Amino acid sequence: MLDSATIHPLTQIVGSENVLTGEYDLDRYSADALNPFRAYGAEDAFDRLADAVVRPESTEQVVGIVSLAADQGITLIPYGGGTGVMGGTVPIRGGVIVDLSRMNRILEINARDLTATVEAGVVLGDLEDDLAEQGLMPGHDPYSVPIATVAGAISTNGVGYRAAAYGPMGNQVVALEVVLPDGRIVATNAVPKYSSGPNLNHLFIGSEGVFGIITKATIRVFRLPETQVFTTASFDTFDQGFDAAVELTALGIRPSLLDLTEDEDSIRLHLLFEGYREGVAADEQRAKQICIQTGGQDIGPGPTMEYWRDRRQSAVRYKAEALGRPRKVRWSRWGGRNFDYLHMALPVSKVLDYRKRCDLIMAGTGIKVAEYSLWSRPELFSMMLRPDTGDGVRFRANLAEVVEQVLTLAQDMGGIMEYCHGVGVKLNHLLARELGVSHDVIRDLKQTLDPANIMNPGKLGL
């Protein structure tokens, strides 16, 4: 609990209507989209509620909040849309949630520089709408476009449907304004390339708010494509589809969408080519040839068009049923759907062997893979795991054990345990194992910038 010596100055900074301390609000802010079912071994992270929520509307107000917190040793947790799936916003040590959603102004769209400068809390979908009016679009297109914020996507380095052409969210970042844990403001320059020292943007990309609060971002934007061509190839084996994805990528063909999915019914490579007409036609033709050479069959644009059209449905449902609701509502929505979705990255040459070894781990455990997929690059390999019988609760211990083994196998084979959603509370215990000395360096940086560990403590294993 915070006493009036803290609450009062917070209300002076943001106004009393923007300091929330009621139990209902503390409950709904003290989680993201991670359900405790999937937080194997980290369930106690959900034991505490935040002590307060503050809702600043400017960088100056964020500086005021951070300076107060630094003086009083109060923990701060940056909060964007609260749609993360790893527990990055869970206040495991209590403290003050800093909700950036009022900082939602689109400050500049520059069609010549091909950049947009926005405040941290702009929802990706709102930016997309404004850009479209000027014939532009963002490069980051996750399922969660209707609900996630620009700074949340930067802080998790998320991956989206156009990542095959434009890369993950981190690749979109040109410049950042960040309030450091001591209240100083870092503002990097909006140029695409640095050689005068390291590019500090990378300290904050994928860092889950442990080094500061992003208040503003300049990101790359792109012309709306002259044309879009959808194509779908069907394969008898995942390996054939994988070979097609490897060959396409090696040849330098960059579809916007590259998604290979194997489920119980089919094995399909979904491709979307976007851009100027002649380039798209050439890429499509060559990609189709490659798919046929590796054993695929062209089954037309239909399945990929449908896939593209429906890509945001899960987020639309999440917005209607769960976003901003109390934890009980979010968690009960989970119902009997007790599955886990894992997103590993490995060198191309190891992915197929890794898949075989994962199958061996699962044999006889009651856990099966409902879906194998590649998303945007052949190195980015995902598996949806679920119990054979549908009785998820009974098999939870097996699921937890399999997940741990599958993730550590990826690390042991020279890969990483997560390419998309961050670490949060769910994967915290495995990060030092993965990073080794690099984790020591991250710890040293944290010690220098945030010696009292006020900024999202307990995340990134810090």
Ligand SMILES: Cc1cc2nc3c(=O)[nH]c(=O)nc-3n(C[C@H](O)[C@H](O)[C@H](O)COP(=O)(O)OP(=O)(O)OC[C@H]3O[C@@H](n4cnc5c(N)ncnc54)[C@H](O)[C@@H]3O)c2cc1C
């Ligand atoms: C239905 C659904 C679909 C999804 N689809 C995708 C997908 O396709 N691709 C994908 O990558 N992810 C997806 N996600 C996960 C989620 O949307 C992403 O992780 C997203 O990037 C999080 O954005 P957010 O604004 O909600 O961040 P939050 O959940 O609020 O925060 C995420 C992390 O960033 C930190 N943070 C937030 N704002 C700031 C800030 N201003 N400064 C510093 N740190 C900050 C938080 O402390 C936390 O650690 C999906 C989630 C749902 C519920």
